[in-house]
Amino acid sequence: MRIFDPHIHMTSRTTDDYEAMYAAGVRAVVEPSFWLGQPRTSPASFRDYFDSLLGWEPFRAAQYGIAHHCTIALNPKEANDPRCTPVLDELPRYLVKDNVVAVGEIGYDSMTPAEDTALAAQLQLAADHGLPALVHTPHRDKLAGLRRTLDVVRESALPADRVLVDHLNETTVKEARDSGCWLGFSVYPDTKMDEERMIAILRSHGTEQVLVNSAADWGKSDPLKTRKVGDLMLAEGFDEDDVDQVLWRNPVAFYGLSGRLNLDVTGTETTHEGNSILRGVPREPHEPLTGSGTPARVTPAEA
Amino acid sequence: MSHPRTTPTARTESAQDAQGARTHTGESTPATASTSPPPSLTDLRDHLTTHLDPPARTWLDHALDEAAAHPGLHGPISVWELRLAEAGRRCGPAHADAARVLILDAARAGTDALTRVYFQGTADERRAVLHALPHLVSGPGALPLIEDALRTNDTRLLSAAVGPYAARHLTAHAWRHAVLKCLFTGVPVDHVADLPRRAAGDGELARMLADYAAERTAAGRSVPEDLYRVLDLTESVTPAAPGTDHPHGKES
Numbered sequence A: 001m002r003i004f005d006p007h008i009h010m011t012s013r014t015t016d017d018y019e020a021m022y023a024a025g026v027r028a029v030v031e032p033s034f035w036l037g038q039p040r041t042s043p044a045s046f047r048d049y050f051d052s053l054l055g056w057e058p059f060r061a062a063q064y065g066i067a068h069h070c071t072i073a074l075n076p077k078e079a080n081d082p083r084c085t086p087v088l089d090e091l092p093r094y095l096v097k098d099n100v101v102a103v104g105e106i107g108y109d110s111m112t113p114a115e116d117t118a119l120a121a122q123l124q125l126a127a128d129h130g131l132p133a134l135v136h137t138p139h140r141d142k143l144a145g146l147r148r149t150l151d152v153v154r155e156s157a158l159p160a161d162r163v164l165v166d167h168l169n170e171t172t173v174k175e176a177r178d179s180g181c182w183l184g185f186s187v188y189p190d191t192k193m194d195e196e197r198m199i200a201i202l203r204s205h206g207t208e209q210v211l212v213n214s215a216a217d218w219g220k221s222d223p224l225k226t227r228k229v230g231d232l233m234l235a236e237g238f239d240e241d242d243v244d245q246v247l248w249r250n251p252v253a254f255y256g257l258s259g260r261l262n263l264d265v266t267g268t269e270t271t272h273e274g275n276s277i278l279r280g281v282p283r284e285p286h287e288p289l290t291g292s293g294t295p296a297r298v299t300p301a302e303a
Numbered sequence B: 001m002s003h004p005r006t007t008p009t010a011r012t013e014s015a016q017d018a019q020g021a022r023t024h025t026g027e028s029t030p031a032t033a034s035t036s037p038p039p040s041l042t043d044l045r046d047h048l049t050t051h052l053d054p055p056a057r058t059w060l061d062h063a064l065d066e067a068a069a070h071p072g073l074h075g076p077i078s079v080w081e082l083r084l085a086e087a088g089r090r091c092g093p094a095h096a097d098a099a100r101v102l103i104l105d106a107a108r109a110g111t112d113a114l115t116r117v118y119f120q121g122t123a124d125e126r127r128a129v130l131h132a133l134p135h136l137v138s139g140p141g142a143l144p145l146i147e148d149a150l151r152t153n154d155t156r157l158l159s160a161a162v163g164p165y166a167a168r169h170l171t172a173h174a175w176r177h178a179v180l181k182c183l184f185t186g187v188p189v190d191h192v193a194d195l196p197r198r199a200a201g202d203g204e205l206a207r208m209l210a211d212y213a214a215e216r217t218a219a220g221r222s223v224p225e226d227l228y229r230v231l232d233l234t235e236s237v238t239p240a241a242p243g244t245d246h247p248h249g250k251e252s
Helices: A015-024 A043-053 A056-063 A085-095 A113-128 A142-155 A173-179 A195-205 A225-235 A240-256 B015-024 B041-051 B054-069 B079-091 B093-106 B111-119 B123-136 B140-151 B155-161 B164-169 B172-185 B195-199 B203-218 B225-234
Strands: A003-005 A026-032 A067-072 A100-107 A133-136 A163-166 A182-186 A210-213
Touching: A003 A015, A003 A225, A003 A240, A015 A026, A015 A056, A026 A100, A026 A240, A043 A056, A043 A067, A043 A085, A056 A067, A056 B123, A067 A085, A085 A100, A085 A113, A100 A113, A100 A163, A113 A133, A113 A142, A142 A163, A142 A173, A173 A182, A173 A195, A182 A195, A195 A210, A195 A225, A210 A225, A210 A240, A225 A240, B041 B054, B041 B093, B054 B079, B054 B093, B079 B093, B079 B123, B093 B111, B093 B123, B111 B123, B111 B140, B123 B140, B123 B155, B123 B164, B140 B155, B140 B164, B140 B172, B155 B172, B164 B172, B164 B195, B172 B195, B172 B203, B172 B225, B195 B225, B203 B225
Parallel strands: A003 A026, A026 A067, A067 A100, A100 A133, A133 A163, A163 A182, A182 A210
Antiparallel strands: none
């Protein structure tokens, strides 16, 4: 089972997680920029974070045979903090980078005027940079939040088929589906979706344009939830092609809209037991990861 | 089972070449060789002209013309800096380093511009700036970039940092630590430019290597083969080819 986790915050995870993810079949991840639990106090803090998403984190992922891309944005929560909003002016510099495959996470948290402004501005940035957008739907007042989100998307320069609305559930999936957007589901241990409910949604709404993610971060979450959904799909009568569509081909197609997806893990230099992140691991090379005809680079035309 | 990648497989070819990528390891990093003289800018251009597919070659030709016509700072982000950012997806990962070095050269980027694009760059862009230094900066003014890269644990940056610019300008102390860091992180010392000359007769480096070997042995761990290679080089008392531009002959 090959797995592309289209939404996971690896910055908050350990190398044990990378190892377990690889063992479970994860070969590619997208890490959306988000808030870190602790509020930031300046754009400089965002810059360091973005640099990490474009530097150290892909290096870490590559050491474990996993291709790492990111999405860049001012997140909805911190869009309300005037100490942070100046980072909007710096986003264009990041949105041209090779490893940036979408603008995100953007969207609503508390549905404030400041969030309206940041969402609209960043949808425009996505359109300007030829990037799709990853749009988070709010935890509170979710259905109203989805409707307002879809209204802003409709008013934007970005077509709905270049937008992924994430953290959907039973109450929001139908309207999201009708909008023409891609559908994202975050499977969590306690909140958001769980595996069984995900299966029910796949039964009623199909596998087309559906992406499943672990959204694992610094909270209670599980980076192997993608695999658990795949296993349950098979147990519940979906076939391997369905699983591959949801867990691999759909995320490849959505992020491939950027024209910047490169699923070939860049080789990294040898390490040994020393001052590196690979302390004490066996020195064995990976087998080729993309030998099954997977396109290493996906252009919009192919996606 | 999961085994983290531990060999420099450099599987960086584009889709069409993915199956045979391992055979391209050598030519994917034309700017890093150290045992032979580093490639000149003309070599890099010739290499890309031969190896890029036609759309990428056209893109690069255009990018280089643009950079030459509009160097310096223009607006929020200069056009040559945009081209620098997108070179990976335009030319493919295997040729991105060389393409970026050529763009930096065409834009006549000096120490200030190189410093800015380094610190505003992704890891890939930073690596390209490090490769560009020996071509574009004559004095030690860009050493802070080398020092920054040597502080990281990203082996892609470390291997680029120990190139000819570091060989020319790093102080003896910093250079010894760079060599030791290569051994720690598994960067092959083949990447260390001018290694025989700088290591020759360096008793302090020999002591550091011996201490490191003793530490590994005491812990029941293997000693990297490269360590003995460098140790042998330190015992040579006659530098292979004394550089006239070697400014720091003693511990700093």
